[in-house]
Amino acid sequence: xxxxxxxxxxxxxxxxxxxxxxxxxxxxxxxxxxxxxxxxxxxxxxxxxxxxxxxxxxxxxxxxxxxxxxxxxxxxxxxxxxxxxxxxxxxxxxxxxxxxxxxxxxxxxxxxxxxxxxxxxxxxxxxxxxxxxxxxxxxxxxxxxxxxxxxxxxxxxxxxxxxxxxxxxxxxxxxxxxxxxxxxxxxxxxxxxxxxxxxxxxxxxxxxxxxxxxxxxxxxxxxxxxxxxxxxxxxxxxxxxxxxxxxxxxxxxxxxxxxxxxxxxxxxxxxxxxxxxxxxxxxxxxxxxxxxxxxxxxxxxxxxxxxxxxxxxxxxxxxxxxxxxxxxxxxxxxxxxxxxxxxxxxxxxxxxxxxxxxxxxxxxxxxxxxxxxxxxxxxxxxxxxxxxxxxxxxxxxxxxxxxxx
Ligand SMILES: *Cc1c(COP(=O)(O)O)cnc(C)c1O
Numbered sequence: 001x002x003x004x005x006x007x008x009x010x011x012x013x014x015x016x017x018x019x020x021x022x023x024x025x026x027x028x029x030x031x032x033x034x035x036x037x038x039x040x041x042x043x044x045x046x047x048x049x050x051x052x053x054x055x056x057x058x059x060x061x062x063x064x065x066x067x068x069x070x071x072x073x074x075x076x077x078x079x080x081x082x083x084x085x086x087x088x089x090x091x092x093x094x095x096x097x098x099x100x101x102x103x104x105x106x107x108x109x110x111x112x113x114x115x116x117x118x119x120x121x122x123x124x125x126x127x128x129x130x131x132x133x134x135x136x137x138x139x140x141x142x143x144x145x146x147x148x149x150x151x152x153x154x155x156x157x158x159x160x161x162x163x164x165x166x167x168x169x170x171x172x173x174x175x176x177x178x179x180x181x182x183x184x185x186x187x188x189x190x191x192x193x194x195x196x197x198x199x200x201x202x203x204x205x206x207x208x209x210x211x212x213x214x215x216x217x218x219x220x221x222x223x224x225x226x227x228x229x230x231x232x233x234x235x236x237x238x239x240x241x242x243x244x245x246x247x248x249x250x251x252x253x254x255x256x257x258x259x260x261x262x263x264x265x266x267x268x269x270x271x272x273x274x275x276x277x278x279x280x281x282x283x284x285x286x287x288x289x290x291x292x293x294x295x296x297x298x299x300x301x302x303x304x305x306x307x308x309x310x311x312x313x314x315x316x317x318x319x320x321x322x323x324x325x326x327x328x329x330x331x332x333x334x335x336x337x338x339x340x341x342x343x344x345x346x347x348x349x350x351x352x353x354x355x356x357x358x359x360x361x362x363x364x365x366x367x368x369x370x371x372x373x374x375x376x377x378x379x380x381x382x383x384x385x386x387x388x389x390x391x392x393x394x395x396x397x398x399x400x401x402x403x404x405x
Pocket of ligand 1: 094095096097120122123163167192194195213214215217226228
């Protein structure tokens with residue numbers, strides 16, 4: 001982009017992940033600042049009317065207006081594309097607006113998509129209740145039943161949507177195997193990589209066409225701002241998604257992009273430490289008598305442990321566990337008691353933070369999902385989701401010990 005120069009004329013695809021995480025995409029102004037600059041400006045000036053005309057006509061290549069492009073946002077996009085191993089990236093105001101933008105860019109009224117039923121609650125609602133009003137229909141399937149994906153395909157199927165690992169039960173699916181089915185039927189294959197991040201799993205290497213993120217989670221990593229990201233082939237991302245985002249406006253603010261650039265610098269280190277802490281806590285939870293079961297991909301007891309070992313570098317920082325109880329009411333009472341007796345864990349719906357958060361999905365994040373869909377996804381009243389942070393894991397175990405004695 002004309003007046004800004006890339007900080008390093010390097011091909012980051014040939015360098016290590018950790019190098020790209022701190023250096024890829026950085027642009028420098030004429031002042032040669034070392035850290036990435038924050039461009040808090042809604043628009044950019046032109047030297048003449050003719051230059052304005054030229055730049056508006058080529059808004060992908062020039063900075064004109066921050067709904068279209070902004071240097072701080074561009075730096076984040078280029079860095080995320082490098083980290084996911086994709087050709088291009090567009091960031092958005094939230095994870096949900098990223099998913100919205102993909103579907104609005106790729107599908108038309110009358111089209112159909114097939115989605116895993118084990119996805120983030122708002123993603124499920126977006127597909128089931130909002131897109132259906134605009135003539136885009138969805139079939140939800142058990143993500144680990146490959147036949148179900150095949151059987152769900154209709155002549156108008158244009159998109160497959162998967163989240164792995166899923167929220168809140170860390171259900172892991174074979175990204176490559178589902179991708180082969182998507183390819184056979186010419187469907188755009190979208191994978192939500194929110195929980196692993198490219199530090200632990202790169203879905204494009206397993207056949208995904210598009211990776212989507214809630215950057216609100218581990219990419220920022222410190223529970224500060226909302227954001228989303230879409231990574232994939234240049235044709236789709238710049239040819240389809242960019243015109244949609246530019247026109248409809250679910251743009252990421254420069255300030256949020258700047259914070260996320262800071263977050264990415266520690267992504268690998270955080271994911272490694274938080275995964276190690278999560279494994280310790282998951283192993284400890286398995287020893288607690290009042291806990292019926294624990295879901296964590298790196299535990300041998302996890303139903304898709306083998307797949308997780310194959311496609312994830314580490315287990316990630318989400319742990320789910322289910323309290324005993326004879327009735328749903330008893331299960332809820334037990335789960336709420338565990339939550340209410342914590343003093344350290346934050347009772348909040350967010351995840352991916354450096355601070356451990358504790359959530360009761362059935363009454364919060366998944367409360368708007370129908371009871372049938374919740375049951376199908378295994379989110380009972382006894383389930384608690386823990387997003388493990390950077391605290392000393394023993395302190396978190398001690399915090400959970402009061403309610404699980
Ligand atoms: C949080 C989340 C989203 C939605 O992201 P927002 O930034 O909250 O809009 C989508 N997918 C997954 C897996 C999430 O955890």
